[in-house]
Structure formats: C-alpha cells, structure tokens
Amino acid sequence: MKKNEILLYFDIMNEKLKERDVSAYVNVYGGAVMCLVFNSRDNTKDIDAIFEPESVLKEIAVDIANEHKLNKDWFNDEIKLFRPETTNNKLFKSWSNLRIYVPAPEYMFALKCYSARFGKSKDLEDMIYLVKYLEIHKFSQAVGVIEKFFDLNQIRGEVREFLLEELGN
Template sequence: MLDSATILKLFGALNDELRVAGVRGEIGICGGAVMCLVFNARESTKDVDAIFRPTREIRDAGRAVAQKFGISSDWLNDAAKGFFLSQPPVHDVVELSNLRVWAPQADYMLAMKCVSARFDSHDLDDTKFLLKHLGVKTVEEASTIIEKYYPRNVIPAKTQFLLEELLDNGEAFISRRGQLES
C-alpha cells in the first residue's frame, strides 16, 4: 500500500527520471491517491490511478521508479482514463522541475466515483466522504453534480440506487465496519 509520504517520494523519483530524460510531464491523479494526498480521507491506496502525458515517457519513467523502489510496475496506471470525459476543474498537488501533478476538484471526484460505480473496497467510503465534504444532502443535489460532468446515458443505474441508500430521508447507513453513520 502507498501512503501519502510514499506517493510524494515516488513523484520525486519520477521527476528525477523525467529530468534525466529531458522531458516535462503532467499527471492528473484520481481515485485513492486523491483521497490520500488531497483530502487526507484515507491512509493509503494500492496504486496511483491517473492520466498522464507524455504517455510513453511517463510510463517508462514509472517502470524505472518501480524497479528502484521494489514496487509493482503498475503503481502508476491509466486504468481510470475512461472516466475523464471532459477536462475537470483542477488544482495543483505537486509542482516539480519536470513534473506537474494535479487533481480534479471535489465535485468532479464525486462524479467520477459515482459513475465508476465500483462501490466495493474504498469506493463506498470515498463516496460518503465526498458527499459530506461537499455538503450534499439529497439525491437531486448529487445528481446535479454528476450530470454537470457526465451525460445521463453513461451514469449506471446502480449509482442512483446507492445515492438513494446513502442520502434519502437522512436515513442512517450501516458501514462495512458495522458502525451506524448518518
């Protein structure tokens, strides 16, 4: 698992690799890395989901960093790139000599989490955190945020069901840990 300090160290090493190669790179992180680095909502993540450019050069540099640190070669991956349907509103997370790392703002992150609809592992907790962080109280408010970034036809039905379970009537939700939460 990668905690915030480790992720920042890996970005520093990635910057070094890019500097040696004479390349300036840009990474847009999402998923667990944002929840760790930006929101401090969790202690660690298994990998860094991102979009990046130049793709080949950053992928090569990422593999070199993985080898140097003895971690999985897919610690930095673009598996979530299909969820970036538009350019999100962003803020910088890290700015180094040869690497800029940015993250989507909280409302875009909520929309991504809801559209990906992988409500297993940490995704459910991440969604709950983002709803609370944004002060979203109703399904309608959540839907408005999601539809700001995604057309209705790409929003899975299970997203609606989950939001109803989490938000309707202010009902409490039983977390995976068995704790009653509002």
C-alpha cells in the first residue's frame, strides 16, 4: 500500500465508523509509519496497529479488504505481541470518527530494533533511515535510545551486531 492508499482506506474506515455512529482510534506502527510520517518508503504490505474498538474496526477492515481486494491482514494487531507503548503517541490525522496516532521517532527506532526481522523485511532499511533521522552516530547513542524503552538484553544479538557494524563504538 502506498501512502495515498493508506489514507484512502482510513478515510473509508472513518465513513464506515460514521455510519455506525462509533468513534475509534488507531495507533499505527511499522512500515505504515515509515510511509505516512517519514516518507522513507514508497509502500508497506500492511498496517500494524493497536486500535479500539477492536471488534468494530476488525469488521470494518474485513469489509474494506473485500471491497478493495486487499490481503485479509492488511490491517492487523499482530504488533500487540511486542507490547508497544501507546501513551506518548502523537496525533497524526483526525477525521470525524477516527483518530490516527503515531509513535515518536525515538520509540519507533527502539521498537524496530526490538522487533526486527531480517530477510525479506524492510526493518534494516528502516533502522538505517531512523539512525540518520535521529542523528545517531555511535553505537552507544543507539543503545541510549533503545534503553529508554527496552532492556538491551531484549534486543536480538544480530540486531546489536548490525548496529555496531553500522555505527562503530
């Protein structure tokens, strides 16, 4: 999904919420944030989110998937496995019945390090982008950001090695 498609689907989601007279919020993470906020990617395969009311938004997501021939997991809450923080998220965009929130860049970097998958994922590219965006020049600076949110021992060894290789001490 491209940025304009993500925004279109949120617009449709808002209309469907309005029809039901329901208000909702969505905390967005992952590749969708990289597209929407940082414009560092052209697209993302899905929208990782924590949202309320869950059951209503899941129903609406299925409707949108069927109407627009999207993958059934285009809008999902699998990110909950990583227990992301939502309290400090900032409002990104608001409609009549829908509010979209995104994490601070520092938290996004720490979460990417915590949840990174190597291989087909774009997590490494995202980490490199966020290192530059946050002006992190040393491994110790990266550790300082990560440790604001996670215990360094929770970060996989290969991620730590990658950051050490990219940044040096």
